[in-house]
Amino acid sequence: MYYTILDGKVIRTEHKEESLITVSQLKEGVNPFVAHSEQLSDDYMASRTYSRFESYDGFDLICINHIHIENLQDEINPVYIIITNGHLDFYSTDYNYVISVMDEMKSFPNGFNINTVLFHFMMRIIRGDLIHLEDIGAELRQFESEIFDDNIDEHMAKKMLIIKKHLMKIEMYYELLLNLVADLSENRNGFYSKSTLKKFSLIDSKLDRLYSKTNNLLSYASEVWSTYQSQVDLELNKTMKILTIITVIVSPLTLIAGWYGMNLQMPEFHYQYSYPIVIALCIVIVVGSIIFFKKKKWF
Structure with a gap:
């Protein structure tokens, strides 16, 4: 055509x-x-x-x-x-x-000439890009809100990594276009008028803003990822804390069970209140441990 x-x-x-x-x-x-x-x-x-x-x-x-x-x-x-x-x-x-x-x-x-055709063609290439970058920013903000609301699903990490990889490709794309426009503006063959070079400067400014926007989104994505990792570590610490509490409570009971589970003759075996005493002792240990951890605000 x-x-x-x-x-x-x-x-x-x-x-x-x-x-x-x-x-x-x-x-x-x-x-x-x-x-x-x-x-x-x-x-x-x-x-x-x-x-x-x-x-x-x-x-x-x-x-x-x-x-x-x-x-x-x-x-x-x-x-x-x-x-x-x-x-x-x-x-x-x-x-x-x-x-x-x-x-x-x-x-x-x-008012068209060869130079303005080239200008409008290059402007068309980046048209609508800012809207897509704004959509990515909104998605990252949504992820951040879900993390702070402790609403983390199993696919969040994969989604964030995909977005980060996507932004890295866009950043490289804009960097190449910035280099292209910079070389074009040198006007080595003298094909472009001063007014055209000013238009190329406008393209360069738009590309630079898009590049900066992408770079900022990459930094923001890294911050959201760090927040996600911190929240995951916090949840892991909570789990480990609960397991530690259970271990501390159960350990004395295990010791008592093992102690009296030995097939050795002990004087208290013949005492009629031995079992009630041992049961009461276990209850005291469990209740005392729970009160202790409550005061320490472990749970």
């Missing part, structure tokens, strides 16, 4: 078959718009599919990993953008996404 800019508006136009190339050809360095296409080496195109920017003699090359941060398990579809003086070419296996972005620009007011 081809688009052109006419009177400052993005419009769809007919394509020329002879000018079309595939993504696989692009990875091999085939580019009809660049005279020195051998500069697109296999090392760059074939294996390095992370978001990045490279400036060559006569053209700039951008690779943006189009991902949805709310579902990082989806297949990553890199979008390659070749920029020459007055020409902008998109290549992607997910061409529907590129078409949807360009069709959206058709409804925008007049």
Whole structure:
């Protein structure tokens, strides 16, 4: 699908078959718009599919990993953008996404040029990301409330670890985009006007805020995890305390039972009140232990 800019508006136009190339050809360095296409080496195109920017003699090359941060398990579809003086070419296996972005620009007011198309395309990539990050923050706050309310379920630890891993991937994604925009703003080939560079600065600011937000959420997730671990340790200490109390109470009774369980002749065996005395002694030990632990506030 081809688009052109006419009177400052993005419009769809007919394509020329002879000018079309595939993504696989692009990875091999085939580019009809660049005279020195051998500069697109296999090392760059074939294996390095992370978001990045490279400036060559006569053209700039951008690779943006189009991902949805709310579902990082989806297949990553890199979008390659070749920029020459007055020409902008998109290549992607997910061409529907590129078409949807360009069709959206058709409804925008007049005043478009190649640079503003690139600006709006990059802004579209991060649109809605802040809402997803806010949702993650709300989920972490919910976890924290449940922990303080002693409402911990067996799946909470797994959920928190998944969120933390998810945030780490998002942080890396924004870091790569920040590096891309920083390299793009250097304007090594002189393709971008001062007004365009200001727009790139706006993208950089938005990305920096998203990166900082993600970093803060990662720190918050670590704090919630520490709180969870502390609460689990506290519950474990309570269990150990109860077991200790039971052991302390039962130990004297076990000693008495073992003592009188020996097949030895003891004088008190022939005393008619021996059993009532032993029973009373056991009751005194149990009641006395309970009173002692109550005063110590062990339970």
